[in-house]
Amino acid sequence: MSGPRRAEERLGRLLVMLPWLMEVGEVPLADVAARYDLPESEVQEDLELVAMCGLPPFVDEMIDVFVDDGIVFVGIPRLFTRPLRLTAPEGFSLLASARAAMELPGADPDGPLGRGLRKLASALSDVGVHSDVADSSDDTAGVAIDLARPALTDDLAEAVAENAELRITYYSPARDELGERTIVPRHVFADSGNWYVVADDESSGQRRTFRIDRIESVVATGRSVETTEPIAAPGQFFTDADVPRAVIRLAPAAQWVVEQYPVDDVRDVDGRPGWVEVRLPVATPRWLTRLLIRLGPDAVVVEPDGMAADVAAMAAQVLAAYTR
Amino acid sequence: MATKRGDRVERLTNLLALLLETPEPLTQVQITAELAPHYPDGARARRGAFERDKAALRDLGVPIDIETVDAGSEAGSSRYRIQRRKYELADLQLEVDEMRALQVAVAAVRSGSSAGRDAIWKLGGELSSGDRLPVSAVVPDRPELPVLRAAVASRSPIRFGYRGESRHVEPYGLLLRGGFWYVVGHDRDRGEQRTFRVDRFGSDSLEAGEPDSFERPPSFDPRDAFPADPKQIGHAPADGVEAMVRIDVTRAAAIERELGADRVLARHPDGSVDVTVPATNLAAFRSWVLGLLDHAVVLGPDDVRDGIVSWLRELSGRAAS
Numbered sequence: 001m002s003g004p005r006r007a008e009e010r011l012g013r014l015l016v017m018l019p020w021l022m023e024v025g026e027v028p029l030a031d032v033a034a035r036y037d038l039p040e041s042e043v044q045e046d047l048e049l050v051a052m053c054g055l056p057p058f059v060d061e062m063i064d065v066f067v068d069d070g071i072v073f074v075g076i077p078r079l080f081t082r083p084l085r086l087t088a089p090e091g092f093s094l095l096a097s098a099r100a101a102m103e104l105p106g107a108d109p110d111g112p113l114g115r116g117l118r119k120l121a122s123a124l125s126d127v128g129v130h131s132d133v134a135d136s137s138d139d140t141a142g143v144a145i146d147l148a149r150p151a152l153t154d155d156l157a158e159a160v161a162e163n164a165e166l167r168i169t170y171y172s173p174a175r176d177e178l179g180e181r182t183i184v185p186r187h188v189f190a191d192s193g194n195w196y197v198v199a200d201d202e203s204s205g206q207r208r209t210f211r212i213d214r215i216e217s218v219v220a221t222g223r224s225v226e227t228t229e230p231i232a233a234p235g236q237f238f239t240d241a242d243v244p245r246a247v248i249r250l251a252p253a254a255q256w257v258v259e260q261y262p263v264d265d266v267r268d269v270d271g272r273p274g275w276v277e278v279r280l281p282v283a284t285p286r287w288l289t290r291l292l293i294r295l296g297p298d299a300v301v302v303e304p305d306g307m308a309a310d311v312a313a314m315a316a317q318v319l320a321a322y323t324r
Numbered sequence: 325m326a327t328k329r330g331d332r333v334e335r336l337t338n339l340l341a342l343l344l345e346t347p348e349p350l351t352q353v354q355i356t357a358e359l360a361p362h363y364p365d366g367a368r369a370r371r372g373a374f375e376r377d378k379a380a381l382r383d384l385g386v387p388i389d390i391e392t393v394d395a396g397s398e399a400g401s402s403r404y405r406i407q408r409r410k411y412e413l414a415d416l417q418l419e420v421d422e423m424r425a426l427q428v429a430v431a432a433v434r435s436g437s438s439a440g441r442d443a444i445w446k447l448g449g450e451l452s453s454g455d456r457l458p459v460s461a462v463v464p465d466r467p468e469l470p471v472l473r474a475a476v477a478s479r480s481p482i483r484f485g486y487r488g489e490s491r492h493v494e495p496y497g498l499l500l501r502g503g504f505w506y507v508v509g510h511d512r513d514r515g516e517q518r519t520f521r522v523d524r525f526g527s528d529s530l531e532a533g534e535p536d537s538f539e540r541p542p543s544f545d546p547r548d549a550f551p552a553d554p555k556q557i558g559h560a561p562a563d564g565v566e567a568m569v570r571i572d573v574t575r576a577a578a579i580e581r582e583l584g585a586d587r588v589l590a591r592h593p594d595g596s597v598d599v600t601v602p603a604t605n606l607a608a609f610r611s612w613v614l615g616l617l618d619h620a621v622v623l624g625p626d627d628v629r630d631g632i633v634s635w636l637r638e639l640s641g642r643a644a645s
Binding site for chain 2: 007008010011012014015016019020023035036046049050052053054055056058062079080082083084085086087088089090091092093094095096097098100101103104105106111112113115116117119120123124142143144145146147148150151157160161169171176177178187188189190191192193194213214216217253256258259260262266268290292293294295296297311312313314315316317318319320321322
């Protein structure tokens, strides 16, 4: 936690905490702190403060809560017995998370998540500006999430659950070749339109991330390898600021690039109506060369210098395949 | 006694309690008189402090009703209250296993915002760290999304800046695909259905209009309405131009998966395969086949093959110019 929390933030947390405390009645302060991700001292301070609140003339104990010897006690609940309704961002975030989770391998539309999601969607349309319930044909509540996944994703997710060791054939775009590896999958995730598997890679002895659509085949070795190491949630390493950038001008026909890849910035080009100039992260020089081959005369590189020679060399290499 | 910082929390809590419990709406003068020790002395300072508190409560999502007094000595001034039924979270009647499933969903979906966690807390749930989940997904967060969802649900038209132009759209639905959020709807100025990427909206320009302003087409699903993607080349109708392409062993298996086994025309001893690929949209086809670099060679028809060859000749000659 950095710096003192704002009054709004503290009140917001209290309005969440109080109804729960009233329901449980008595609970160790440490549990409250862990549950709501706050230091114990702050929980205690906030609860002691709110115990002094109430209604004019402030003689009656309207919020009957006190902390004694590391235990939080709650008396007769009178005020703030129910949580505040969900805000629009909270409702959206919950709905989007549930819908995304329905797209993950192993999700069951008729299971608890599916049922919870239906209750949530109908409640959200009730409390939202307007009711969506009349339109019973709509099961999306206006929000659809498509995490289409390569066929092998489900096998890899199963391997995670079973700590199963796999022999895979993997296409490495950096080396432009197929190779064999032995891995133990630890986590499967979707990010920015692609699916990845985080796995312990036997040859390097390290945890590596593989793009699932580049895995050509999977065979179980029959071994199972437990891990004690925590599996950290993968960070946002694909939009890393350290990745070098290119600046490219795009004709209208090439502007699908803006829709398809993460770009930092798009601006119009003076004197060239319809063209835009984009700045985008470049994972490898080979990726950029390949993109320029696809775009041809519809793209002009502003930065980095010297791309034209790489593009010409690559085009000649592809051309050679036609004359073999 | 509470600290200075605590005073604001105390004042806000008392204001909230008062507005929730009052049998009648109260004016600002009545409210600040009831909570007198908390508010400053001067009338202007008092009003200013009250306005800040009101804004703070609204930021938390507290619905404050305002009505105007129409008679008597206070005619024209505003009166405030909070209706309990609007304030309180509706009971979703979630079973224990449903609540747990939602908790896991929030733990498994990373968005860069704490809103999902806050929602789980309000529902009485608890969030685990999600460290040991076998699968997860990153779902990007955008500040426009809650507004757009509300507009879709309430059939409110929206206005927003997009690539330097003001757009006026009847939003039918929201779709996350390929890592980006899109809004699909009827563009009023162009008289056509259009798709817009939400992260390309101009900053702070989004506004929603009157509810119930349009009809959504029956059984609309944004997943079907999405425009054809050049990558989905294998799903184009079969009656157009088909190109034959040889894919070498390095990419053969992946391409067969992408297109489907029914598009494989021949398999060669060296592991390469010949596939048939729709090429009616020549630009999309070219972009797809060149993305495979020298792992793919167009075998025919001749005009398609010649087109690719002259494109490559042009590019390979560029270094000299």
